[in-house]
Amino acid sequence: MFDPEVYQRRRDGLRQKLEGDRGLVLLPGNGESPVNYEDNAYPFRQDSTFLYYFGLDQPDLAAVLDLDSGAATLFGDDPTVEQIVWTGEVPRLADRGAAVGVSDIKPRGALGDVVSAATSAGRNVHYLPPYRADIILLLARLLNMAPDQVRDRTSIELVRAVVDQRARKGPEEIAEMESAVEVSVAMHQAALELAAPGVTELQIAAEVERIAREAGGRLAYPAIATINGQTLHNHSYHSNLSDGDVFLLDTGAETATGYAADLTSSFPASPRFTDRQRAVYQVLLDAYDAAVAAIAPGVRYRDVHLECSRVIFDGLSGLGLTRGDTDEAVAAGAHALFFPHGLGHMIGLDVHDMENLGEDLVGYAGEQRSTQFGLRSLRLARALESGFTLTVEPGIYFIPQLIDDWKGRGHCAEFIDYDELQHWRDFGGMRNEEDFLVTDDGARRLGPRKPQTIQELERG
Ligand code: GLY
Ligand code: MN
Ligand code: MN
Numbered sequence: 001m002f003d004p005e006v007y008q009r010r011r012d013g014l015r016q017k018l019e020g021d022r023g024l025v026l027l028p029g030n031g032e033s034p035v036n037y038e039d040n041a042y043p044f045r046q047d048s049t050f051l052y053y054f055g056l057d058q059p060d061l062a063a064v065l066d067l068d069s070g071a072a073t074l075f076g077d078d079p080t081v082e083q084i085v086w087t088g089e090v091p092r093l094a095d096r097g098a099a100v101g102v103s104d105i106k107p108r109g110a111l112g113d114v115v116s117a118a119t120s121a122g123r124n125v126h127y128l129p130p131y132r133a134d135i136i137l138l139l140a141r142l143l144n145m146a147p148d149q150v151r152d153r154t155s156i157e158l159v160r161a162v163v164d165q166r167a168r169k170g171p172e173e174i175a176e177m178e179s180a181v182e183v184s185v186a187m188h189q190a191a192l193e194l195a196a197p198g199v200t201e202l203q204i205a206a207e208v209e210r211i212a213r214e215a216g217g218r219l220a221y222p223a224i225a226t227i228n229g230q231t232l233h234n235h236s237y238h239s240n241l242s243d244g245d246v247f248l249l250d251t252g253a254e255t256a257t258g259y260a261a262d263l264t265s266s267f268p269a270s271p272r273f274t275d276r277q278r279a280v281y282q283v284l285l286d287a288y289d290a291a292v293a294a295i296a297p298g299v300r301y302r303d304v305h306l307e308c309s310r311v312i313f314d315g316l317s318g319l320g321l322t323r324g325d326t327d328e329a330v331a332a333g334a335h336a337l338f339f340p341h342g343l344g345h346m347i348g349l350d351v352h353d354m355e356n357l358g359e360d361l362v363g364y365a366g367e368q369r370s371t372q373f374g375l376r377s378l379r380l381a382r383a384l385e386s387g388f389t390l391t392v393e394p395g396i397y398f399i400p401q402l403i404d405d406w407k408g409r410g411h412c413a414e415f416i417d418y419d420e421l422q423h424w425r426d427f428g429g430m431r432n433e434e435d436f437l438v439t440d441d442g443a444r445r446l447g448p449r450k451p452q453t454i455q456e457l458e459r460g
Helices: 004-017 048-054 081-087 093-099 108-120 133-143 147-153 156-167 171-194 201-214 275-294 301-318 326-332 359-363 400-409 418-424
Strands: 024-028 034-037 062-066 072-075 104-106 224-226 246-251 263-268 389-392 395-398 428-431 434-438 443-445
Touching (some): 004 048, 024 048, 024 108, 072 093, 104 108, 171 201, 171 246, 171 434, 201 224, 275 389
Parallel strands (some): 072 104
Antiparallel strands (some): 434 443
């Protein structure tokens, strides 16, 4: 948790952005989420926007910010003695509120009256798009509407104001993210040391999670730890590493305060890459370096993505896999056969920061989203601003089903040598990913650098 002034400043900033509106901002915190019965819950994760403005990491809280008076109220209940028998002593709500600069504490049951009083007086009640069923039901009850109306009535003004604030990271947030990266680099380093033929994906996945937990946080998202990196969201850990495999590890830690890191490494299961793997990895690194070099305030991330795509296309031309004019090929989306996802996304209190607030409002800020395969998966396209934090994560993949589909349709056949590609269809996939802060004149890597050159990844 940060100093109370940090939360007060953020709340004041939000109120300023919504100036002229005399309504309420309603921010429900998350509750526990049961796995197979009520008392056996998933690890608790607070809502990130609630954390941003109110910092408290306990379930069953809610907060209201009165845009007229500026008052912030925290709603919740202190545990009964009977509950304390099971949970042990927990800090009193008044003390928890004081720690985040809130002195007005009300019982949870008072939330309904406060919201009803506002709506009866014709005041707006702004809330963000809910993503959990219990919060949808809560909002439906508080605002007297059917559950399926709740999402449609979310406040776009509030979403825009929150996105605007959360997108520009403060120094206290950057420090947290750097420590998340530091733990994550240790996770990747450990995996590199552990990897060898005969080791299982599960062993590596378990070890990286252990390191994240031991550091006092947890994984920011389920780890991808696989010899089948061509499957983009591969969450199975059932294979053994074998000589000749490329192992792809996409994992990052979340700090105890909720800030995420998101790193990907790709390295050989055996000490050395094959010649072919080394050549493709070099193309990947060239594309990665070109992307990092292009980041600066005012630059559209869509253009960084396209520049990176051109380097991938050119590099694969050098390997005989693609051909023709690079600009025309990238405009046609030919590179997406090998690079079908986006270059990156914002990162912060969520690994895909604020994705629950709407990807287009966060990453496009009114710009048109492409419908082209590949480019449409780009989560961040807007012009960058100093203080944004984002991932850079190009990949090169050989996805047999996609190759067969494109080849069968003759798609982009003028740009792709499908005959040569037949000899590469079992290559697998590679990605490299780190996290950056947009600075006044470029970009700065968050936290320490992980091993990622060929020399650093080849062991002996
Ligand atoms: N770890 C998910 C991603 O890279 O976006
Ligand atoms: Mn990522
Ligand atoms: Mn990742």
